[in-house]
Amino acid sequence: MAASPFSFYRGSCQLFFDAWPARSPLDRTPAVWGCGDLHFENFGSFKGDNRLVYFDLNDFDECALVPAAWEVTRFAASVIVGAKAIDVSAAEAVRLARAYVDEYATALSTGKARWVERDTATGRTRALLDAVRTRKRRKLLDRRTKGSGAKRRLRIDGVKTLPVSRAERALAIRLVRMAARARGSASGATAALDPRRYFSVLDVARRIAGTGSLGLARWVVLVDGRGGADGQYLLDVKEARPSAPAPRSPYRQPTWPHDAARIVEVQRRVQVVAPALLYALRAGKRSFVLKELQPTADRLQLEDWRGDLDDLRGAMTTMAELTAWGQLRASGRGGSATADELIAFAAAGAWKRAVLDMAKRVAATTMTEWATFRNAQGVTP
Numbered sequence: 497m498a499a500s501p502f503s504f505y506r507g508s509c510q511l512f513f514d515a516w517p518a519r520s521p522l523d524r525t526p527a528v529w530g531c532g533d534l535h536f537e538n539f540g541s542f543k544g545d546n547r548l549v550y551f552d553l554n555d556f557d558e559c560a561l562v563p564a565a566w567e568v569t570r571f572a573a574s575v576i577v578g579a580k581a582i583d584v585s586a587a588e589a590v591r592l593a594r595a596y597v598d599e600y601a602t603a604l605s606t607g608k609a610r611w612v613e614r615d616t617a618t619g620r621t622r623a624l625l626d627a628v629r630t631r632k633r634r635k636l637l638d639r640r641t642k643g644s645g646a647k648r649r650l651r652i653d654g655v656k657t658l659p660v661s662r663a664e665r666a667l668a669i670r671l672v673r674m675a676a677r678a679r680g681s682a683s684g685a686t687a688a689l690d691p692r693r694y695f696s697v698l699d700v701a702r703r704i705a706g707t708g709s710l711g712l713a714r715w716v717v718l719v720d721g722r723g724g725a726d727g728q729y730l731l732d733v734k735e736a737r738p739s740a741p742a743p744r745s746p747y748r749q750p751t752w753p754h755d756a757a758r759i760v761e762v763q764r765r766v767q768v769v770a771p772a773l774l775y776a777l778r779a780g781k782r783s784f785v786l787k788e789l790q791p792t793a794d795r796l797q798l799e800d801w802r803g804d805l806d807d808l809r810g811a812m813t814t815m816a817e818l819t820a821w822g823q824l825r826a827s828g829r830g831g832s833a834t835a836d837e838l839i840a841f842a843a844a845g846a847w848k849r850a851v852l853d854m855a856k857r858v859a860a861t862t863m864t865e866w867a868t869f870r871n872a873q874g875v876t877p
Contacts, residue, residue, distance in 0.1 A: 617814070
């Protein structure tokens with residue numbers, strides 16, 4: 497987090513909502529199902545449950561029912577905060593943020609929830625979709641594991657993976673078996689399905705990934721299943737925690753069975769197609785999200801656009817459209833505004849200036865907080 501203002505912004509979602517002014521006019525914008533932590537790097541590619549490749553919002557840990565302006569402001573502020581990372585002036589970053597807000601309003605005004613296809617994507621987004629489509633699971637397995645067949649084991653490199661305790665391993669295995677039962681039930685398998693054979697666990701390691709989620713219980717699990725190299729998968733099991741924006745939102749939140757259920761259900765509502773493996777699991781008072789492991793390379797990083805402003809503008813348009821399409825797709829559900837209400841909001845337009853003003857204010861606050869954090873860590877610029 498001390499490395500750059502943008503890294504700090506990514507890892508400090510709660511500070512954004514702590515600093516949000518009370519009784520802001522933007523709080524009265526329509527209720528939407530938002531990811532709660534919208535920024536430039538919360539978009540990426542994944543294979544859906546139909547095994548086709550999509551580019552979409554892909555981080556829902558902080559999801560909640562929030563004012564539409566909260567989502568748009570957080571993204572716009574991320575662009576301004578990340579100006580140095582993409583080597584643009586502060587003025588150009590504000591213009592990019594304004595373009596994002598305008599494109600979001602345009603997409604919302606259509607009332608149609610579309611999606612990004614490989615054949616219509618351009619630039620780095622198209623390249624990312626092509627890479628995910630052609631990637632073979634064996635290459636990922638070979639990079640993250642050693643051995644083969646039943647003797648394949650995870651590589652413990654001290655960077656992305658660490659050893660697990662006996663208790664952690666037992667809990668991870670228990671969760672995978674719960675997912676196997678759910679998968680077998682959903683596919684119409686008999687009640688006699690043995691989850692130990694359906695998803696047989698070969699190895700477990702602690703997974704180190706993300707910024708804001710560091711410190712949460714998280715494991716990578718190597719399993720024998722169906723399909724893929726040697727019939728094996730890498731699974732990502734992550735503990736779910738309460739949403740940062742939910743208690744601050746002016747909109748009443750539904751009562752969820754647990755936080756993992758909130759994350760998975762909102763993700764299914766917002767994305768055009770859910771990932772192939774996605775489960776909400778409960779173990780005692782804790783809950784976890786289990787999904788197929790996605791390499792970090794499947795996300796677009798802000799620094800990728802350094803020196804390529806034209807391609808960046810195209811990506812910003814795509815992300816603005818995806819933000820609007822996700823909100824439209826989940827409209828009218830669980831207390832969220834209807835599509836007609838979102839169309840009327842987009843047409844009003846007066847809120848756009850307020851969003852940009854707030855984004856600039858948030859960015860300035862973030863820069864100050866980052867400097868304080870960096871100095872406290874003893875890091876020199």
